[in-house]
Amino acid sequence: MSSTQLETGNQKLETDLREIAQDIVRRAMAGGATAAECVVREGDEFSTLVRLGQVETLKESGSKAVGVRVFNGQRAASTYSSDFSRDGLDRMVKSAIELAKITSEDPFGGIPEASQLGSLAGDLDLYSADVYSLPGEERISYARRAEKAALDYDPRIKNSEGGSFDAATGHKVLANSHGFVGEYRRSYCSVAAVPIAQNENGTMQRDYWFSVARNLGRLESPEHVGTVAAQRTLRRLGARKGKTAHVPVVLDPLVAASMLDHIFEGVNGDSVYRGASFLAGKLGDKIAGDRVTVIDDGTIVGGFGTSPFDGEGIPTRRTVVIENGVLKSYLLNTYTAKKLGLQTTANASRGLAGTPGIGPGNYFLQPGTKTPQQIISEIKDGLYLTEFLGHGANLVTGDYSRGASGMWISGGELVYPVEEITVAGNLKDIFFNIAEIGNDLEFRGAMACPTIRIEGLTVGGE
Amino acid sequence: MDKNRFFFEHYGLTERDLERYLTAALSAGGDYADLYFEYLSSTSLMVDESMVKSASQGISAGCGVRVIAGERTGYAYTDDLSSERILHAARTAALIASGPAKTPSVGFQEKAARSLYPVALPSVDAEITAKVELVMRADQAARAYDPRIKEVRASYADELRNILVVGSDGTFAEDSQPLARLNVACIAKTESNSARGSAGGGGRVALDFFFGEKTPEYFAKEASRQAVLQLDAREAPAGEMEVVLGPGWPGVLLHEAVGHGLEADFNRKQTSAFAGLIGKRVASEKCTVVDNGTMPWRRGSLNVDDEGNATQDTVLIEKGILKGYLSDKLSAKLMGMANTGNGRRESYEHIPMPRMTNTYMLAGQDDPHDIVRSVKRGVYAVNFGGGQVDITNGKFVFSASEAYLIEDGQITAPIKGATLIGNGPDVLTRVSMVGNDLKLDEGVGTCGKDGQAVPVGVGIPTIKIDRLTVGGTAKKEAGGFMQ
Numbered sequence: 001m002s003s004t005q006l007e008t009g010n011q012k013l014e015t016d017l018r019e020i021a022q023d024i025v026r027r028a029m030a031g032g033a034t035a036a037e038c039v040v041r042e043g044d045e046f047s048t049l050v051r052l053g054q055v056e057t058l059k060e061s062g063s064k065a066v067g068v069r070v071f072n073g074q075r076a077a078s079t080y081s082s083d084f085s086r087d088g089l090d091r092m093v094k095s096a097i098e099l100a101k102i103t104s105e106d107p108f109g110g111i112p113e114a115s116q117l118g119s120l121a122g123d124l125d126l127y128s129a130d131v132y133s134l135p136g137e138e139r140i141s142y143a144r145r146a147e148k149a150a151l152d153y154d155p156r157i158k159n160s161e162g163g164s165f166d167a168a169t170g171h172k173v174l175a176n177s178h179g180f181v182g183e184y185r186r187s188y189c190s191v192a193a194v195p196i197a198q199n200e201n202g203t204m205q206r207d208y209w210f211s212v213a214r215n216l217g218r219l220e221s222p223e224h225v226g227t228v229a230a231q232r233t234l235r236r237l238g239a240r241k242g243k244t245a246h247v248p249v250v251l252d253p254l255v256a257a258s259m260l261d262h263i264f265e266g267v268n269g270d271s272v273y274r275g276a277s278f279l280a281g282k283l284g285d286k287i288a289g290d291r292v293t294v295i296d297d298g299t300i301v302g303g304f305g306t307s308p309f310d311g312e313g314i315p316t317r318r319t320v321v322i323e324n325g326v327l328k329s330y331l332l333n334t335y336t337a338k339k340l341g342l343q344t345t346a347n348a349s350r351g352l353a354g355t356p357g358i359g360p361g362n363y364f365l366q367p368g369t370k371t372p373q374q375i376i377s378e379i380k381d382g383l384y385l386t387e388f389l390g391h392g393a394n395l396v397t398g399d400y401s402r403g404a405s406g407m408w409i410s411g412g413e414l415v416y417p418v419e420e421i422t423v424a425g426n427l428k429d430i431f432f433n434i435a436e437i438g439n440d441l442e443f444r445g446a447m448a449c450p451t452i453r454i455e456g457l458t459v460g461g462e
Numbered sequence: 463m464d465k466n467r468f469f470f471e472h473y474g475l476t477e478r479d480l481e482r483y484l485t486a487a488l489s490a491g492g493d494y495a496d497l498y499f500e501y502l503s504s505t506s507l508m509v510d511e512s513m514v515k516s517a518s519q520g521i522s523a524g525c526g527v528r529v530i531a532g533e534r535t536g537y538a539y540t541d542d543l544s545s546e547r548i549l550h551a552a553r554t555a556a557l558i559a560s561g562p563a564k565t566p567s568v569g570f571q572e573k574a575a576r577s578l579y580p581v582a583l584p585s586v587d588a589e590i591t592a593k594v595e596l597v598m599r600a601d602q603a604a605r606a607y608d609p610r611i612k613e614v615r616a617s618y619a620d621e622l623r624n625i626l627v628v629g630s631d632g633t634f635a636e637d638s639q640p641l642a643r644l645n646v647a648c649i650a651k652t653e654s655n656s657a658r659g660s661a662g663g664g665g666r667v668a669l670d671f672f673f674g675e676k677t678p679e680y681f682a683k684e685a686s687r688q689a690v691l692q693l694d695a696r697e698a699p700a701g702e703m704e705v706v707l708g709p710g711w712p713g714v715l716l717h718e719a720v721g722h723g724l725e726a727d728f729n730r731k732q733t734s735a736f737a738g739l740i741g742k743r744v745a746s747e748k749c750t751v752v753d754n755g756t757m758p759w760r761r762g763s764l765n766v767d768d769e770g771n772a773t774q775d776t777v778l779i780e781k782g783i784l785k786g787y788l789s790d791k792l793s794a795k796l797m798g799m800a801n802t803g804n805g806r807r808e809s810y811e812h813i814p815m816p817r818m819t820n821t822y823m824l825a826g827q828d829d830p831h832d833i834v835r836s837v838k839r840g841v842y843a844v845n846f847g848g849g850q851v852d853i854t855n856g857k858f859v860f861s862a863s864e865a866y867l868i869e870d871g872q873i874t875a876p877i878k879g880a881t882l883i884g885n886g887p888d889v890l891t892r893v894s895m896v897g898n899d900l901k902l903d904e905g906v907g908t909c910g911k912d913g914q915a916v917p918v919g920v921g922i923p924t925i926k927i928d929r930l931t932v933g934g935t936a937k938k939e940a941g942g943f944m945q
Contacts, residue, residue, distance in 0.1 A: 051533075054533060055534050057534070057535045057536070057537065059536075061540065061554070063539070063811065064541060067520070077517040078516070079519045079520055082522040082523055082524065082541040083521060088521075092521075096519075099590065102517060102594055104513035105513075106515055136557075159732055161731065196733055203855070204854045204855060205854060206733065206852065206855070239855070244700050244701040274613045275649065275656065276649055276658070353520050354508075355515065355516045389850050390848065390883075391848055391850070391861065392861040392880070396657060396658040397656060397658075397878070399879055401861070401881040402859070403857070403883040419855065422859075422880075422881050422932070422934075424934055458700050460883075460931055462702055
């Protein structure tokens with residue numbers, strides 16, 4: 001690879017995305033729309049995967065796309081395109097206006113009021129050009145170092161799905177017919193390793209670890225990532241099939257975040273107004289244990305879930321979702337807020353097409369005071385869960401059943417790995433049964449959760 | 463629209479241009495280069511609360527350039543199909559190699575292709591009012607099924623994907639791939655209870671498919687039936703027991719338990735629990751499993767894969783013996799095995815890799831009723847949500863959304879959704895009965911791998927698995943499911 005020269009993705013055509021977005025809104029209004037909203041997205045990505053020391057893939061590219069949502073009175077429709085030619089954009093706007101003739105009058109439809117629109121002031125520290133500052137060789141070396149640290153850690157690490165380094169930047173502009181136009185850039189980079197360990201008897205286990213950051217300086221060292229990945233993989237070797245039991249279950253932060261995601265889905269305004277959530281109609285009710293406080297905050301400087309405005313152009317905010325176990329707020333966009341007779345929480349998320357959905361800001365469970373080790377040490381017999389497999393949560397009924405693997409806890413210690421087990425319960429009970437919350441809150445994405453201990457789950461196995 | 467030469471007509475592309483791009487891609491050496499042109503148009507509609515709340519249409523187009531040098535792949539793409547941008551992408555992808563320039567083979571060879579989904583009018587070009595009628599009819603039929611059905615969401619989505627794949631080995635393949643799907647999701651409510659149901663289907667079909675055999679009413683009734691049934695579901699048992707899978711969509715078992723583990727990339731890298739097991743017994747002799755990309759109109763079918771090779775009917779497991787893997791160009795070359803035409807990708811932004819098409823088990827001899835009658839106490843699962851697999855240790859799950867207890871050979875009470883978990887390389891060795899009622903799914907499957915989603919099909923006859931772990935919550939069952 002010594003002769004390789006990688007180009008950074010800075011050769012794209014310079015176009016003013018703000019001007020394009022505003023122009024499309026103007027064209028939609030001139031074409032007969034009563035309201036319009038346009039989003040333009042542009043992004044670059046770089047990724048490399050090194051496997052067993054050799055570069056396996058290198059990918060580098062950029063792309064750009066535009067979407068428009070128009071209203072014909074109370075009827076809405078949307079179109080999108082990757083064709084930025086004058087003809088292409090004209091066709092896109094015209095078809096949106098045509099399409100809005102066949103949708104239904106929805107009394108709750110519409111873009112936000114002009115007075116609600118705006119953008120958080122100040123530098124939110126979401127973008128750093130330095131994610132692309134490494135020369136090509138250095139990027140490959142990040143991936144190679146992460147994998148090497150894992151391979152060198154222990155002779156039982158015999159294979160690998162590789163080490164990787166990824167970087168991406170995105171630029172988003174939103175404009176609407178109230179004259180709003182806002183934009184922001186975000187960047188991210190990550191380094192990861194996926195080692196495979198093998199026993200004397202030939203059985204293999206795979207696990208991973210990663211670091212992700214908005215700028216290169218905050219990325220953990222590839223050596224650290226590779227070492228943790230190796231440790232996580234090795235501890236799975238020799239896994240036994242678990243036994244059917246009712247025991248306390250401790251969730252490590254990554255799987256705990258996946259559990260917390262079910263509350264997010266449960267307070268999602270879209271599920272709530274349809275009565276499709278186990279938390280619908282529970283505002284003001286106790287729905288979780290006293291220690292449970294859940295926050296959504298789209299304003300945290302440098303956060304993975306931070307943006308200056310939501311998918312409809314409303315400044316993001318901090319919302320207390322659950323306070324000491326009491327459901328304080330749903331998470332809403334303009335439409336679902338109107339349906340429920342509430343105010344939006346500025347959680348609108350918008351792709352290129354379709355109606356806005358609901359997305360998280362920085363969404364997390366308030367940490368407690370105990371270390372994960374303390375929480376584990378207090379358990380006589382129990383399960384430490386490190387991975388979920390599958391998606392068996394029924395948000396309508398709260399019924400919950402997923403595949404899992406982890407470590408058996410005996411006498412306060414992690415004693416051996418277990419796999420091929422299921423964990424089941426009902427989400428209505430699970431959050432009441434959060435008995436302990438760790439002090440180890442750390443964001444590796446928009447959703448984060450410390451270690452938690454849950455009582456009353458059924459562990460299914462032999 | 464002429465299926466042939468779509469990109470030549472719409473973008474003024476010529477064979478000379480294609481040769482120029484491939485030459486640029488091989489400018490730093492490399493063993494092979496290819497270009498994947500894609501033009502995707504799509505429509506979607508959703509009715510909720512009996513209103514058409516959203517309608518959208520869109521177009522995305524682009525070109526991906528791949529260069530292979532040994533085991534290394536360079537990839538770059540552009541959504542701007544100008545010569546300048548494609549050449550830039552080609553030169554970026556070329557950086558994976560480091561050697562003297564190579565020359566692509568002269569003259570493209572277009573092979574005679576199958577025509578598995580010859581639609582006269584692609585559904586994306588059909589009248590939007592007909593599609594509105596479909597979702598509205600689905601909504602009405604679901605509500606009419608039972609007064610307890612309170613919420614209905616019906617959606618329709620279609621697309622037409624025009625592709626052109628050209629390779630430095632002379633590969634030249636074009637295809638025009640329609641895809642359509644209708645879905646109904648509903649919620650049944652009583653004063654004390656609620657439950658959900660969903661159903662849908664489609665394939666690489668024209669719009670008239672939904673006005674003929676598989677109508678909106680058909681899917682609406684099925685979704686409503688499931689929701690109402692689940693109102694009375696009791697807790698599922700927990701632990702190992704006998705499990706009978708109904709025909710059709712429960713074939714997702716094969717997709718998770720064996721399909722992914724037999725994708726050649728994992729086996730080339732020796733990271734699959736199935737690595738090195740060719741010729742070995744991995745299933746009972748009643749089991750023969752194939753991956754067949756050549757079934758007319760099916761969601762998982764393709765005339766050519768996304769590397770320009772004809773798809774085929776590949777035997778994975780024959781009478782219990784592992785016969786082969788699913789390969790793409792890279793893995794076939796590196797492993798010295800035949801290319802099975804399973805190189806697929808989500809879009810021009812993605813590197814192709816071995817993927818499944820329609821994966822199913824062939825019918826056996828057993829009467830489905832006999833299979834159920836043979837079970838003293840177990841679970842009969844007929845509908846599933848999704849599944850997942852860890853290909854390295856072989857553990858897989860799939861989640862039952864409609865299941866019943868079997869007691870003394872009789873199907874009795876419906877039970878709540880439960881995850882089933884097992885080990886891929888040995889779960890099929892415990893298949894003791896295989897029904898004569900093979901059925902393919904309705905056409906709703908989407909498979910995710912490395913962040914890439916592609917449409918797939920699954921199928922299975924009724925089968926009995928002697929032992930599988932069921933992840934329910936029931937504390938004590940008379941039959942002693944708990945220790």
